[in-house]
Amino acid sequence: MNSLADLPRTTDIAGQPNAAKPAVRIDGVSKAFGDVTALHEAWLAVGRGEFLTLLGPSGCGKTTILNLIAGFLEADSGEIFLDGAPITNDPAHKRQIGIVFQNYALFPHMTVEKNVGYGLRMRGVDKTEIARRVGEALELVKLPGYGGRRPRELSGGQQQRIALARALVIRPKVLLLDEPFSALDKNLRSAMQVELKEIQRSLGVSTVFVTHDQSEALSMSDRIAVMSAGRIRQIAAPGEIYRAPADRFVASFVGDTNIFQATRVSPTSVIVGGFLIDVMPGPLEGTIDGQEVELFARPEELSLTSAGAPGTLPAEVVTKVYQGGYSDFYVTTPLAAERVLVRIHGPAALELWPEGAKIGLVLPKTGANAFPPGE
Amino acid sequence: MAQPADRPFLRLFVTPSVLVAGGFIASLAVILQYSLRAHIPGELEPGGFSLGNFTDMLKPLYARAFVDTVLICAETAFFTLLLAYPLAFALVRAKSPFLKSLLLVTAVTPLFLGEIVRTYSWIIVLGNTGFVNSVLRGLGLIDQPIQMMFTKFGVVVALVHVTLPVMVIMLSAAISHIDRDYEKAAASLGASPVRTFLTVTLPLSLPGIIAGVTTSFAWTFSAFATPQLIGGGQVSTISTLVYQLGFANFNFPFAAALSFAGLVFTIMVIALLRRAARPLEKMGGHA
Ligand SMILES: Nc1ncnc2c1ncn2[C@@H]1O[C@H](COP(=O)(O)OP(=O)(O)O)[C@@H](O)[C@H]1O
Ligand SMILES: [Mg+2]
Numbered sequence: 271m272n273s274l275a276d277l278p279r280t281t282d283i284a285g286q287p288n289a290a291k292p293a294v295r296i297d298g299v300s301k302a303f304g305d306v307t308a309l310h311e312a313w314l315a316v317g318r319g320e321f322l323t324l325l326g327p328s329g330c331g332k333t334t335i336l337n338l339i340a341g342f343l344e345a346d347s348g349e350i351f352l353d354g355a356p357i358t359n360d361p362a363h364k365r366q367i368g369i370v371f372q373n374y375a376l377f378p379h380m381t382v383e384k385n386v387g388y389g390l391r392m393r394g395v396d397k398t399e400i401a402r403r404v405g406e407a408l409e410l411v412k413l414p415g416y417g418g419r420r421p422r423e424l425s426g427g428q429q430q431r432i433a434l435a436r437a438l439v440i441r442p443k444v445l446l447l448d449e450p451f452s453a454l455d456k457n458l459r460s461a462m463q464v465e466l467k468e469i470q471r472s473l474g475v476s477t478v479f480v481t482h483d484q485s486e487a488l489s490m491s492d493r494i495a496v497m498s499a500g501r502i503r504q505i506a507a508p509g510e511i512y513r514a515p516a517d518r519f520v521a522s523f524v525g526d527t528n529i530f531q532a533t534r535v536s537p538t539s540v541i542v543g544g545f546l547i548d549v550m551p552g553p554l555e556g557t558i559d560g561q562e563v564e565l566f567a568r569p570e571e572l573s574l575t576s577a578g579a580p581g582t583l584p585a586e587v588v589t590k591v592y593q594g595g596y597s598d599f600y601v602t603t604p605l606a607a608e609r610v611l612v613r614i615h616g617p618a619a620l621e622l623w624p625e626g627a628k629i630g631l632v633l634p635k636t637g638a639n640a641f642p643p644g645e
Numbered sequence: 646m647a648q649p650a651d652r653p654f655l656r657l658f659v660t661p662s663v664l665v666a667g668g669f670i671a672s673l674a675v676i677l678q679y680s681l682r683a684h685i686p687g688e689l690e691p692g693g694f695s696l697g698n699f700t701d702m703l704k705p706l707y708a709r710a711f712v713d714t715v716l717i718c719a720e721t722a723f724f725t726l727l728l729a730y731p732l733a734f735a736l737v738r739a740k741s742p743f744l745k746s747l748l749l750v751t752a753v754t755p756l757f758l759g760e761i762v763r764t765y766s767w768i769i770v771l772g773n774t775g776f777v778n779s780v781l782r783g784l785g786l787i788d789q790p791i792q793m794m795f796t797k798f799g800v801v802v803a804l805v806h807v808t809l810p811v812m813v814i815m816l817s818a819a820i821s822h823i824d825r826d827y828e829k830a831a832a833s834l835g836a837s838p839v840r841t842f843l844t845v846t847l848p849l850s851l852p853g854i855i856a857g858v859t860t861s862f863a864w865t866f867s868a869f870a871t872p873q874l875i876g877g878g879q880v881s882t883i884s885t886l887v888y889q890l891g892f893a894n895f896n897f898p899f900a901a902a903l904s905f906a907g908l909v910f911t912i913m914v915i916a917l918l919r920r921a922a923r924p925l926e927k928m929g930g931h932a
Contacts, residue, residue, distance in 0.1 A: 340829070340833055341832075342829055342832075361832075362829070362832040362833060363831075363832045363833070363834075363835050363836055363837050363838075363841075364835075365833075366835070367833055368833065369829070369830065369833040371826045371829070371830060373824070373826060375824065375826035375827050375829070375830040377827060377830070377831075377845060378849070379848045379849060388831070388834050388836075388844075389834030389835050392831075392834055392835035392836045392840060393835050436830075436834070437833075437834075440834060440835065
């Protein structure tokens with residue numbers, strides 16, 4: 271049906287299934303700018319049709335990775351593959367990669383039609399074919415009939431869609447998006463997130479998406495690569511990143527978390543305030559039994575009950591915030607250096623404990639994570 | 646916006662420029678009234694009211710000077726642009742700070758040479774026994790010197806040197822405002838560096854090109870020392886004719902009329918170029 275759907279994703283040039291080859295592979299790529307190492311030996315593979323997100327704080331090297339894939343930067347070392355072929359030394363214009371820039375970068379001196387058709391003109395596609403494919407692309411982003419407009423006559427969201435159409439119309443081997451929604455207001459951003467996800471799925475285009483917004487990453491991605499200071503800390507599905515973060519950085523950057531003083535009793539269990547808690551295996555390797563460690567628990571893994579109930583930590587309510595479907599309680603307890611956030615679903619909880627009330631804090635028996643103490 | 650009356654300090658700032666502008670307008674008015682009076686041969690004082698100066702301007706000699714002046718201005722603007730664009734582009738895009746400074750110094754030095762010094766240096770370069778001819782002769786490429794002094798070619802070469810710095814500065818301002826993401830987008834869509842330049846960078850620098858060409862045009866239209874000294878009377882422009890009429894023939898009314906016509910003509914050309922540039926101005930930089 272839609273010719274945009276015949277992306278080179280399921281067969282290679284010879285018509286052979288090549289699902290085994292990742293769309294993009296980055297093998298030990300490093301990049302430094304003078305003294306600043308923007309990327310330390312990154313290893314990454316983006317599967318066919320996969321939506322992979324690079325998540326991390328500003329300056330951690332996300333854009334650097336995109337620029338390396340796109341060919342705007344040269345790697346200091348390592349190798350980059352596109353559909354299994356090395357492209358490390360190919361110039362940007364020979365790579366067939368679609369890019370959506372943060373500020374859209376629509377050519378201001380061209381109409382929407384000319385913008386979207388630009389990549390096809392550069393490829394020498396004939397005029398009628400260009401018109402057909404531009405029409406399809408505009409339909410795909412739900413802006414048919416906008417071909418004659420100028421970019422400055424469009425709203426931010428519309429410019430975004432045109433930028434997406436322009437990148438997709440060349441049937442890119444991989445689609446790169448660098449914080450595409452950061453300039454949009456909250457409602458428009460959610461709408462665009464859903465729409466991008468739908469388009470990405472329907473075309474099955476392999477995608478690398480960059481954001482510093484952890485909730486955006488969790489909601490859109492097939493997998494997330496969490497980065498910090500030029501290093502990829504963990505690559506995993508959103509659920510796994512959230513439930514089993516690989517280190518303290520990932521645990522605190524993705525989602526809300528609370529930190530309690532704990533003592534290791536085995537590689538998979540700790541004691542907090544006299545209670546034994548099973549934790550995810552892995553992060554405690556390298557520590558010894560009896561060592562002081564820290565327990566990370568998500569707000570929704572905690573609950574509150576009346577003070578002094580067996581199996582609870584003594585705590586006191588500092589503030590509570592009604593959030594609609596749930597309520598956030600901020601409580602203090604001697605076992606946590608900072609205020610603890612407890613998220614309780616349902617409207618009833620708000621009535622139960624006034625601010626200043628002594629309560630019992632219930633820790634999860636399993637499922638939390640413990641890490642060696644950090645700075 | 647607050648009224649000027651609300652901000653008394655504005656008066657302090659505006660007063661000097663009002664005085665200067667007043668002086669200019671008064672002198673223009675004097676020139677205008679001169680231009681509308683008859684010339685009495687042998688007399689410095691002009692005669693009574695007459696439109697004769699303006700009808701005389703249609704004579705082939707003067708009409709030709711207009712056409713020649715416009716051609717010189719257009720050629721100068723064109724060749725300045727051709728030279729200045731690569732310089733400005735390299736100036737903006739060069740990575741090494743040393744190269745940047747070197748280019749900047751090369752490009753703007755002519756600004757700091759006085760008009761007379763600069764013009765005499767060109768006489769040394771272009772003369773029949775000058776630098777260019779000596780080198781060509783030394784290399785055995787020519788037997789007879791190539792005539793460059795007292796030709797339109799020589800005048801244009803020297804004028805290009807005059808307008809180059811301003812053109813480079815205006816073009817680099819325009820080029821530096823082009824967001825590099827446009828070029829990256831073009832490359833990602835399959836445009837080679839040359840096609841990226843032709844389809845994206847060059848069109849986006851058009852506002853700067855128009856501004857530079859306009860300035861160069863207006864500037865060379867009024868240039869006097871260069872066409873006078875290099876042209877040596879063989880190249881007539883409006884400015885050299887005004888000088889000749891005023892100070893050789895003492896025909897002040899006609900000189901005034903010619904200056905006035907030149908001024909109006911320049912304003913018209915600038916207005917025209919501005920108009921052509923208007924849709925382009927909204928284009929540069931961020932959409
Ligand atoms: N062209 C450059 N020159 C010098 N340093 C750069 C350049 N590009 C990026 N950097 C540095 O590299 C690091 C990573 O940058 P970047 O990849 O843009 O981060 P992010 O996109 O995650 O915010 C930062 O410290 C940044 O200052
Ligand atoms: Mg970035």
